[in-house]
Amino acid sequence: MSVQNRExxxxxxxxxxxxxxxxxxxxxxxxxxxxxxxxxxVGALASLPTILGGTDDDRSEIGLAGENAVAMEAxxxxxxxxxxxxxxxxxxxxxxxxxxxVEAAVADGTLYSEDGVGAELQSLLDSAWQSATVEARLGDAxxxxxxxxxxxxxEPLEIVSLSDESSVIGPLDYFTGLIISVIMFxxxxxPVQYIAMGVVEEKSSRIVEILLTSLKPxxxxxxKVIGLGVISLVNLVAMVAVGLGVxxxxxxxxxxxxGTASAALSSIGWWLVAFxxxxxxxxxxxxxxxxQEDAGSVxxxxxMALSVSYVGAIFLLNAPTSSFAxxxxxxxxxxxxxxPTRMAVAEVPLWEIALALGLLAAAAVGSLALGATLYKxxxxxxxxxxxxxxxxxxxx
Numbered sequence: 001m002s003v004q005n006r007e008x009x010x011x012x013x014x015x016x017x018x019x020x021x022x023x024x025x026x027x028x029x030x031x032x033x034x035x036x037x038x039x040x041x042v043g044a045l046a047s048l049p050t051i052l053g054g055t056d057d058d059r060s061e062i063g064l065a066g067e068n069a070v071a072m073e074a075x076x077x078x079x080x081x082x083x084x085x086x087x088x089x090x091x092x093x094x095x096x097x098x099x100x101x102v103e104a105a106v107a108d109g110t111l112y113s114e115d116g117v118g119a120e121l122q123s124l125l126d127s128a129w130q131s132a133t134v135e136a137r138l139g140d141a142x143x144x145x146x147x148x149x150x151x152x153x154x155e156p157l158e159i160v161s162l163s164d165e166s167s168v169i170g171p172l173d174y175f176t177g178l179i180i181s182v183i184m185f186x187x188x189x190x191p192v193q194y195i196a197m198g199v200v201e202e203k204s205s206r207i208v209e210i211l212l213t214s215l216k217p218x219x220x221x222x223x224k225v226i227g228l229g230v231i232s233l234v235n236l237v238a239m240v241a242v243g244l245g246v247x248x249x250x251x252x253x254x255x256x257x258x259g260t261a262s263a264a265l266s267s268i269g270w271w272l273v274a275f276x277x278x279x280x281x282x283x284x285x286x287x288x289x290x291x292q293e294d295a296g297s298v299x300x301x302x303x304m305a306l307s308v309s310y311v312g313a314i315f316l317l318n319a320p321t322s323s324f325a326x327x328x329x330x331x332x333x334x335x336x337x338x339x340p341t342r343m344a345v346a347e348v349p350l351w352e353i354a355l356a357l358g359l360l361a362a363a364a365v366g367s368l369a370l371g372a373t374l375y376k377x378x379x380x381x382x383x384x385x386x387x388x389x390x391x392x393x394x395x396x
Contacts, residue, residue: 013219015223016215021228025227026234039238042239045243046179046242046246059083061103064107065086065107065108071132071133071135072129073086075129075132079124079128085102090108093105100114104117104125109133173344173345177316177342177344178314179243180263180264181341184270184271188278189306191275192302195286198228199221199283200286200290200291203382218375221371221375225279225283229272229276232271232275236267240264240268264340270340273364274333274337277367278302278367282302285299285301286298287378287391288378288387289385290383306337309333316329320345329352330352330355332362332363332364335357374391
C-alpha cells in the first residue's frame, strides 16, 4: 500500500468515527429539540431589552396652547416620544384632556391632566416648558434665532475616569457580555461532558476493544472530538446568528458597544481553540476510569476550570479594565471564556488579544498531546481508577 493510500485510510477511519458521533448525537431527537429551544431562548433574550424598553407606540399625547406653544412643540420634538396637538385656546386644550383626546395639556404655564401624570412625564414637560420660556424671552430681548441656538447649546460633560482599576458599563453592555459568557460556558461544558462520558461508556461496555481492532487510538479519540465539535459548532453558530439577527432586526445592534458584533463572531474562534483544549483533555481523563459513576471524579478539574472561567467573566463585567480582569482574560484556560466576554464590553488592546490567543493555542496543543497520550495508554485498562502519574508511566 502506498503512503498516499495509507494516509487516506487513516483519514477515512477518523472521519468514520466523527460521522458516527454526528449521526448518533447530532441528529438525535433530543439534540434537535435542544437546539430549537436554545435558539428560541437566545432570540428572546436578544429582543428582551427592546421589549422592556417599550416600542414606538408608547408615545405620550400632549396638547399645547397659549403662550410659547410653538417653542414648546419644538422642545418636545427634540426630546422625542410625544405626539403633539396644537389648540387655539386654553379652553380647547382643557376640553381635549377631559374628552380623552390627549393625556395632558400645557397652556400658559399650567399643566392640565385628568388624574395627574407620572413623575417622569411631569419632569420632561416641566423641563420643556422652561426651555421654551427661556427661548421666547431671549427672542423678546432681541437675539436672533442663531444667537438663541448658540446660547442654549452646551457640550455634554466630558467623562474622565481617574482610576484604571474599575470601569462602569451600562445595563445593555452588561447584558450583552452576560449572554456571551453564558453561551460560551454552556457550549464548552456540554460537549466536554459528552466526550468523557462517551469514552467511559465504550470502556465499560468493552466496545472500545472491538473498535481498536480496526482503528488506532488517535483515530477513535480524534473522531469523537471532531464529531462532537461539529455538533456544538453548528449549535453555537446558530445561536450567534439568531442573536445578532434579532438584535439587528429590532434596531438594538446599533445601540450596543461598537465591538459587540465582532466580539460575538470572534467568540466562535475562541470557542474552537478552547474546545480543542478541554475536549481532548476530557477524552484523556475519561479513559482513566472504567465506570460511569467514577467519571465525575476525573472530570472535576475540567469542570472547576470552566466554572472559574465563567465566574471570572461575571466579575469582569463589573470591572472590565481591572488588573484582575486583564490577567484572567490572557491566562489559559480561563481566557477562552473571559476574553470574548471582555471584548464585548470594553476596548481591548490588540497585543492582549494576540497574546491571549497565542497562549490559549499553545495550551491547546499541549492538552492535545497530553489527552492523546492518556487515552492511548489507558483506554484498554480495566479495573479501579488510574492515577494520572500511573497512566503516564504505562507502556503505550
